[in-house]
Amino acid sequence: xxxxxxxxxxxxxxxxxxxxxxxxxxxxxxxxxxxxxxxxxxxxxxxxxxxxxxxxxxxxxxxxxxxxxxxxxxxxxxxxxxxxxxxxxxxxxxxxxxxxxxxxxxxxxxxxxxxxxxxxxxxxxxxxxxxxxxxxxxxxxxxxxxxxxxxxxxxxxxxxxxxxxxxxxxxxxxxxxxxxxxxxxxxxxxxxxxxxxxxxxxxxxxxxxxxxxxxxxxxxxxxxxxxxxxxxxxxxxxxxxxxxxxxxxxxxxxxxxxxxxxxxxxxxxxxxxxxxxxxxxxxxxxxxxxxxxxxxxxxxxxxxxxxxxxxxxxxxxxxxxxxxxxxxxxxxxxxxxxxxxxxxxxxxxxxxxxxxxxxxxxxxxxxxxxxxxxxxxxxxxxxxxxxxxxxxxxxxxxxxxxxxxxxxxxxxxxxxxxxxxxxxxxxxxxxxxxxxxxxxxxxxxxxxxxxxxxxxxxxxxxxxxxxxxxxxxxxxxxxxxxxxxxxxxxxxxxxxxxxxxxxxxxxxxxxxxxxxxxxxxxxxxxxxxxxxxxxxxxxxxxxxxxxxxxxxxxxxx
Numbered sequence: 396x397x398x399x400x401x402x403x404x405x406x407x408x409x410x411x412x413x414x415x416x417x418x419x420x421x422x423x424x425x426x427x428x429x430x431x432x433x434x435x436x437x438x439x440x441x442x443x444x445x446x447x448x449x450x451x452x453x454x455x456x457x458x459x460x461x462x463x464x465x466x467x468x469x470x471x472x473x474x475x476x477x478x479x480x481x482x483x484x485x486x487x488x489x490x491x492x493x494x495x496x497x498x499x500x501x502x503x504x505x506x507x508x509x510x511x512x513x514x515x516x517x518x519x520x521x522x523x524x525x526x527x528x529x530x531x532x533x534x535x536x537x538x539x540x541x542x543x544x545x546x547x548x549x550x551x552x553x554x555x556x557x558x559x560x561x562x563x564x565x566x567x568x569x570x571x572x573x574x575x576x577x578x579x580x581x582x583x584x585x586x587x588x589x590x591x592x593x594x595x596x597x598x599x600x601x602x603x604x605x606x607x608x609x610x611x612x613x614x615x616x617x618x619x620x621x622x623x624x625x626x627x628x629x630x631x632x633x634x635x636x637x638x639x640x641x642x643x644x645x646x647x648x649x650x651x652x653x654x655x656x657x658x659x660x661x662x663x664x665x666x667x668x669x670x671x672x673x674x675x676x677x678x679x680x681x682x683x684x685x686x687x688x689x690x691x692x693x694x695x696x697x698x699x700x701x702x703x704x705x706x707x708x709x710x711x712x713x714x715x716x717x718x719x720x721x722x723x724x725x726x727x728x729x730x731x732x733x734x735x736x737x738x739x740x741x742x743x744x745x746x747x748x749x750x751x752x753x754x755x756x757x758x759x760x761x762x763x764x765x766x767x768x769x770x771x772x773x774x775x776x777x778x779x780x781x782x783x784x785x786x787x788x789x790x791x792x793x794x795x796x797x798x799x800x801x802x803x804x805x806x807x808x809x810x811x812x813x814x815x816x817x818x819x820x821x822x823x824x825x826x827x828x829x830x831x832x833x834x835x836x837x838x839x840x841x842x843x844x845x846x847x848x849x850x851x852x853x854x855x856x857x858x859x860x861x862x863x864x865x866x867x868x869x870x871x872x873x874x875x876x877x878x879x880x881x882x883x884x885x886x887x888x889x890x891x892x893x894x895x896x897x898x899x900x901x902x903x904x905x906x907x908x909x910x911x912x913x914x915x916x917x918x919x920x921x922x923x924x925x926x927x928x929x930x931x932x933x934x935x936x937x938x939x940x941x942x943x944x945x946x947x948x949x950x951x952x
Contacts, residue, residue, distance in 0.1 A: 422542075426529065426532055426542075426546070427525075427529055429546070430525045430526075430528040430529050430532070430549060430553065431525045433525075433528065433550065433553070433554070433809075434521050434524045434525040434528070434553070435521070437524075437554050437809075437812070437813070437814070438521060438524070438562075438817060439816055439817070440816055440817065440819065441517060441521065441817055441819060442521065444819060444821075445513075445514050445517045445518065445521075446510075446511045446513055446514040446517075447511070447513055447821050447822065447824075448513070448819035448820060448821050448822070449513060449516065449517060449520075449563075449819060449820070449822065450562055450563060450817060450818060450819060450820070451818070451819075451820045452563035453852060453855075453856030453857070453873065454563040454564060454565075454856065455516070455563055455822070456822075456856040456857050456859060456860035456873070457492070457856045457859060457860070457873050457874075458495075458516055458520075458563075458564075458565040459512045459513065459515075459516050459822075459860050459863065460481075460856075460859040460860050460862065460863060460873075461489070461492075461494065461495050461499060461565075462495065462498065462499050462502040462506070462512075462515060462516065462519070462565075463502075463506060463512055463863040464479050464480065464489065464499075464863070465489075465494075465495075465496070465499030465500065465502070465503060466499065466502065466503040466506040466507065467863070467866055469503055470507075476489070477489040477490050477494070477657045480862055480866055480867065480868050480869050481855075481859050481862070481869045481871060481872040481873065481874075482869075482870075482871075482872035482874070482877075482878055482880070482881050483839050483868040483869060483870050483903070483904070484868075484880070484903070484904065485664075485872075485878045485880060485881070487657050487660055487661055488661075488872065488874065488878070489657070490657035490658045490660065490661040491661055491665065491874035491875055491876040491877075491878075492874045492875040492876070493566045493606060493607050493608070493875075494657075495565060495566045495569075495605070495606075496604045496605075496654070497569070497601060497604045497605045498519055498523075498565060498566070498569060498605060501519065502515050502519055505518070511824060512824070512863065513822050513824070516565070519565065520562075520565055520568055523565075523568040523569045523570070523571065524553055524554075524558060524568055525553070526571035527552055527553045527568070527569075527570045527571045527573075527574075528549035528550065528552060528553030528554070529549065529571070530549075530552075530570075530571040530572070530573070530574040530575050530578075531545075531548050531549040531551075531552035531553065531574045531775065531778055532545045532546060532548065532549035533545075533574065533575065533578060534548070534574035534575070534577055534578045534779065535547075535548035535549070535778065535779060535782040537578055537581065537582075538581070538727070538779060538782070538783070539782055539783055539786035539787070540786070541782070541785065541786035543785065543798075543801040543805075544782040544783070544785035544786040544801070545782060546805065547778075547781060547782055547785055547801065547804060547805050547808065548778035548779060548781060548782035549778070550805060550808055550809060550812075551707075551708070551711045551774060551777060551778035551781060551808060552570070552574070552774055552775055552778045554809070554812045555706075555707055555708060555711075555774050555812055556686050556687055556690055556694070556704065556705075556706050556707075556708075556812060556814075557704075557705060557706075557707075557770060557771060557774060559687060559689060559690070559814050559817075560687040560701040560702075560704045561701055562817070563701075566605065566606040566607075566608075567606060567608070567609075567768065567771070569602075569605035569606050569609075570602075570606070570609060570771055572598045572599075572601045572602035572605060572613075573602060573609060573613055573771070573772070573775060574775060575598045576595055576598035576599050576602065576613060576617055577617065577620070577775075579591050579592075579594040579595040579597075579598055579643075580595050580617055580620075580621050580624075581624075582594070583595055583636060583639050583640060583643075584621070584624055584625065584627065584628055584636060587628075587632050587635035587636040587639055588639060589638070589639045589642055591639060592636075592638070592639025592640045592641070592642045592643040593639070593642050593643050593646060594643070595617075595640065595643040596642065596643025596644060596645070596646035596647040597643070597646060599613055599614060599617065599643070599647045600646060600647050600650035600651070603647075603650065603651060603654065604650070604654055607658070608763060608765070608768050609768070609771065610651075611759055611760070611763065612738075612741060612768075612769045612771075612772055613772075614647070615737075615741070615753075616734055616737060616738060616741075616772050619733065619734065619737060620730045620731065620733065620734045621640070623726065623729070623730040623733060624726060624727065624730050626726060627726050627727070655759075658762070661876065662762055664878060665876040665877070665878055665879075666876075667761040667762050668761060668762060668763065668764045670745065672764055673744055673745055673754070673763070673764060673766065674744070674745050674746075676702045676703070676744065676764055676765035676766065676767055677742075677743055677744025677745045677746045677747070677750070677766050677767060678703055678705055678742045678743050678744065678746070678766070678767040678770065679703070679743065679746055680743075682703045682704065682705045682742075682767065682770075683705045683706060683707060683739075683770075684706060685703060685704040685705065685706060686704055686706040687701060687704040689814045689815055689817070689818075690706075690812075690813070690814055691810070691813040691814060691815055692810060692811060692813070693706065693811075694814075702765050702767050702768070703767055705742065705767065705770045705773075707770075707773065707774055707777055708808055708811040708812060709811065710804060710807050710808050710811060711777050711778065711781045711808060712777065714780070714781035714784050714785065714804070715735070715776075715777050715780035715781050715784070717784045717788070718780040718781065718783040718784040718787075719732055719780065721784070721788065722783060722784060722787050722788065723787075728780070728783060731776050731779050731780055732776075732780070734772070734775075734776045735773060735776035735777060735780065737749065738769055738770065738772035738773040738775075738776060739770075739773050741766060741769035741772070742766060742767050742768070742769040742770040742773060743766070744765075744766030744767065745766070747766075750766050764875065785801060785804065822860075823861075823941075823942025823943070825864055826861065826864075826939070826940055826941045826942040827939040827940050827941075828909065828937065828939040828940065828941045828946045828948060829861050829862075829864040829865055829941075830864065831937050831939055831948065832864075832865040832867060832907060832909075832948065833864055833865040833866075835865075835907065835936075837867065838867060838868075838905075838906025838907050839867065839868045839869070839870055839903065839904045839905045839906055839907070840862070840865070840867045840868065840869050840870065840905070840906070840907045840908075840909060841869070841870035841871060841900060841903075841905050841907070841908055841909070842854070842858040842869075842871055842908075842909040842910075842911065843888075843891065843908065843909065843910045843911065843914075843924070844911065844914055844915055845871065845885055845888045845891075846885065847885070847889065848882060848885055848886060851877065852873050854911070854914055855871045855872055855873040856873040858871045858873075859871070859872065859873045861941075861942075867907070870884065870900075870903055870905055884899060884903060887899040891924070892924055892927045892928050892931060892933070893927075894931070897931060897933070897951070900951060901951065905951055906950060906951055907948060907949070907950060907951070908928070908933065908948070908949040908950075908951055909941075909946055909947070909948050909949075910924055910925060910928070910946060910947045910949070911941055911943070911944070911946045912925070912944055912945045912946060912947065913941075913943050913944025913945060913946075914943070914944070925947055928949055933949045933950070933951055933952075934949060934950050934952070935947050935948070935949050936948050936949065936950050
């Protein structure tokens, strides 16, 4: 009955007589296991040191701090969830960057089990990559009814160089809800059933609370692709389909209204992104030929910035081109071609055609710094089209030849995406100086050296991470925005530790000053600061290891 209803409503791109039944659950477990294994292999040796290592980047510190803060807030004061402990005395500072709320809720029970913070971080990071591949497999499998082609699509979406360029950005790896939103959209068009419309809205909402960037782009692209495909629905069924989508839209809008409230408040305090900043992170067509350092074939001698290195691979691009040029045209394929073109243009940001209009007319786009991140949707549409040509053209080959062709294509794509073993570093856990701070009476902490205003963020990401071991308010801060109070404080700290800077710290309510001696470029500078603080009457109370070297803690009366 389902297939008859389907063909009455929608003309499929593949002949229903050729469709093979879905695999049983044991085959699905095999697919899940395959993508977990591929994730381990493609990110090696991260799986070998899950509890201790990651790549060296300030955003790794920031990721762990955000995950740990949400757990801390949930067990201490849930009503102050967004009033995180950095940028003292500012409030709602968790909204200065993507709060990664869904990731943090999932991490909370892991922190409650007292798992190492880096283990929690890496499980969520690698799990997101594997889950994104599985979600892409499900979408391509549904569209083309071909397991091998769907595996190829999952590999393109999960392991393209974009993933490794943003390996330090936890929220940008959480893309598994995107293909599921497209799957639910297709199911709604197919059946007109309310539950699939609601599922569409739910997956959009889940993507939004996983990554604000992707949630915003998903709404735009899903709406355009869905509207094009609406013409495939029988006229008598369009009202029911529209009603199902409307129910999903209500769910999405409700979640967005609640979740965006702290972000709107933050924007009112710190403003929106400047045009030069958006231009800096807007892609150019040449960005799709740029590969980050570490790619085995193309990136060994390249060190292009992460945001503008959007190389999708030559083989996936050729397969997608073949899907358009050689395969029978259809509304389904053309809608994904349109999505591909629109995602490409959105990634161009202010260099493109659509984004300038969106930026000028829709407020939420004024808060996005990096339009180039829309290229993840370019990869999704590219993967769907590449899978189409494999599913549609290769079945005419003999079984062994077909298997060999798909294995060869998959192998070449993985070789194009292969990275040399990731360079990982061990992150310190509970350094003695922070265990000492945890035992001290309540008080605001500031850590030195602080960054100059023209050299932000300095070591502030590291300081935020280490605050998870004491949870005292922190005058330092690391985020996508910087409040005026923090910038004014940093300006006063240029002459630290003179009387003017110490008076500023007293006015800010600072009680503990931590001086990281090994973090100063010139050793004599640290010695001079320690001596000046002592002569100013600021009492040293401990000198302990901070994970890299010695740090002295002072108490400011």
